[in-house]
Amino acid sequence: MTTLLVQVLVLVSLAVLVGIWALRFPYPTFWLRPFLPARKRWPEREIRAWLGNGRFHRGFLAFFNRDPERQPPSDPGLVAPADGLVTSAEARDGIRYLVIALSFWDMHVQRSPAEGRVVAIEPSGDEYMDGEGRNFSFLREKHCPVQTRVVIDTASHGRLAVRLITSVAARRIEVWPGEGATLARGQRLGRILLGSTVVLEIPERFPICVERGQRVWAGETLVTTGATT
Amino acid sequence: MGRGNAGYNWRNNMTSFFWSNGHLGWAFFGVLVYSVLCLLAGDIVWRLTPAPFRKILAAFALVWAAGVVVLVALW
Numbered sequence: 001m002t003t004l005l006v007q008v009l010v011l012v013s014l015a016v017l018v019g020i021w022a023l024r025f026p027y028p029t030f031w032l033r034p035f036l037p038a039r040k041r042w043p044e045r046e047i048r049a050w051l052g053n054g055r056f057h058r059g060f061l062a063f064f065n066r067d068p069e070r071q072p073p074s075d076p077g078l079v080a081p082a083d084g085l086v087t088s089a090e091a092r093d094g095i096r097y098l099v100i101a102l103s104f105w106d107m108h109v110q111r112s113p114a115e116g117r118v119v120a121i122e123p124s125g126d127e128y129m130d131g132e133g134r135n136f137s138f139l140r141e142k143h144c145p146v147q148t149r150v151v152i153d154t155a156s157h158g159r160l161a162v163r164l165i166t167s168v169a170a171r172r173i174e175v176w177p178g179e180g181a182t183l184a185r186g187q188r189l190g191r192i193l194l195g196s197t198v199v200l201e202i203p204e205r206f207p208i209c210v211e212r213g214q215r216v217w218a219g220e221t222l223v224t225t226g227a228t229t
Numbered sequence: 230m231g232r233g234n235a236g237y238n239w240r241n242n243m244t245s246f247f248w249s250n251g252h253l254g255w256a257f258f259g260v261l262v263y264s265v266l267c268l269l270a271g272d273i274v275w276r277l278t279p280a281p282f283r284k285i286l287a288a289f290a291l292v293w294a295a296g297v298v299v300l301v302a303l304w
Contacts, residue, residue, distance in 0.1 A: 004252035011258075014265040021272065028276060040276050 038063060038105040047104050051169055051194070064194070067109045070219035072186035077209070078113040078224045079186055080216035081162045082106075082198035087133055089212060091204045098200040098208060098223060099133040100216060108191045110164060110198055111219035112183040116154035121175055123148045125166075132165050133197035145197075148173045150189060157206055157224070162189060163199040170196035186219035246304065256304035260297055267293045 021029050026043075033041045042060045050056045072079050083106040088099040102108060125138075125146040132138060132145035147165040154160055164173045175190035177183060192198070202208070206224045210216055216223065246254045271289040275282065 001251060003250075007253045007258050011261060014262065018265055018268065021269065025272075032273065032276070035273075036276060 077222040080221040082110045082218045086214045096202045100198045110189045112187045114154040115185045116152040118181045120151040161201040165197040167196040170194040259300045
């Protein structure tokens with residue numbers, strides 16, 4: 001009788017596991033999540049569903065809100081303002097726009113690319129859109145994505161700006177230093193909640209050392225060399 | 230010894246496969262547990278490897294079938 005009880009107990013436990021697995025499929029179950037890399041732990045489809053119903057997984061929110069310490073390199077040059085993928089580095093009217101796309105799984109705290117002083121914080125835009133970093137859409141006069149441009153005066157690279165841009169999914173921007181605040185290189189600047197795009201505006205004369213498709217890390221990856229051309 | 234006896238033995242063996250001495254037959258119990266573990270292990274492999282779904286499915290079907298054969302043979 002004891003043997004039968006143990007067998008039934010084991011089988012019921014396994015049936016519960018299979019039931020949970022089937023209900024969660026194709027998303028991972030709670031016992032599997034800790035062993036998966038971030039992108040598989042919280043698949044994009046699941047995150048988009050959470051965006052719709054607002055019921056985010058607590059583990060994902062904790063992961064999303066992480067804010068690790070960063071150590072800027074000792075070499076001179078600007079550091080990346082955000083974690084993400086460089087999607088464009090085109091120049092227009094003497095300014096190079098380094099577009100960094102953030103995914104749901106990237107660290108979302110932005111950092112100052114250089115030591116300097118915040119001279120302006122300019123919110124603008126009227127739309128939440130996809131493709132917010134493409135074809136200079138963030139420079140449009142009308143129907144441009146909701147964004148905040150932080151203008152920084154630096155001794156090393158002149159006047160720079162960091163644009164924090166929203167998307168359909170990312171709708172909130174926080175900028176932490178106020179106008180007139182002094183910033184250290186790599187200091188925390190703000191964050192865009194739920195992933196979008198960060199654009200670094202640099203005078204074109206500074207050569208950049210990153211290319212399209214490259215991953216960069218806020219406060220750590222050098223994006224320009226110190227010299228001017 | 231005739232055909233009827235062979236049929237009786239087969240039925241008797243099958244019964245003891247599913248049920249023996251007041252509990253589930255160990256082979257049957259083993260096959261059930263092994264099948265669930267195979268399913269969950271297949272799910273992990275599917276999530277962690279870039280291999281196509283059909284290949285993983287075929288591989289796990291083979292592994293499962295081989296496991297079942299071994300369990301039944303041991304019984």
